[in-house]
Amino acid sequence: MTTLPQTTEKKLGLVIDLDICVGCQACVTSCKEWNTSGYSAPLSDQDPYGSDPHGAWLNRVHGYEIGDGETSLTLHFPRSCLHCEAPDCVTVCPTGASYKRAEDGIVLVDPDTCIGCKLCSWACPYGAREYDYAQGVMKKCTLCVDRIYNENLDEEDRVPACVRACPTGARAFGDLGDPDSAVSKSVNDRGGFDLLADFGYKPVNKYLPPRPRRDSNNGANTPFLESTAPGANGAQSATDRFFAWADRMLAR
Ligand code: SF4
Ligand code: SF4
């Protein structure tokens, strides 16, 4: 059992805009490249060009087609650790290898004390933890802690590798604990939402919903957007149901 800090000085995280993500995978490959050659030990690949490829990826982007015909919507869904405020992946850890930093809220794994028991990956409802079979330890998004404070990098590079690489600006980094930060304002302006909020993990990362289609008829053909509001009587919204379905499909 590992304890969490009572509060954190900052809530650093990502805001991901589902409206403008085009599913190009640039963030995925940039994340892999940075974290494979960075300080936190290589990310393995097993049988990468064979019949049963497998490997550790700290960021994955999944594509979905929602609906049919004129009302259909293609949605690209980037998925990485959400650096939750109340994450069971930390509290279940028997060795203290998983921890949440009090200074900025980043959730990390210490590879030197991780015993590879995988309890944390069972606890994470977002499927955000990646077991590294080559090294026998758990890995996850570090929010590029080795970039954002790195004074050896040019100032414009002191952001996560995925944010730096995104050609559409679909990923933004900042302090979601500061209501005046650009990321907090975008969440406020666009109705940003928590993924699977009912679990109570209080994810720091937020998602911005797709905007109405330009050819829509008073929004009549934007089924995904229409369903982002909470259902009546607290019923699970269609957005939540979609992500719950995605989580069931993707969880390992
Ligand atoms: S796999 Fe490692 S980080 Fe995860 S719960 Fe076990 S010891 Fe902790
Ligand atoms: S913040 Fe860094 S480690 Fe996390 S998904 Fe982005 S590139 Fe990968």
Ligand code: SF4
């Ligand atoms: S780089 Fe940006 S646009 Fe491309 S998949 Fe990642 S978030 Fe989406």
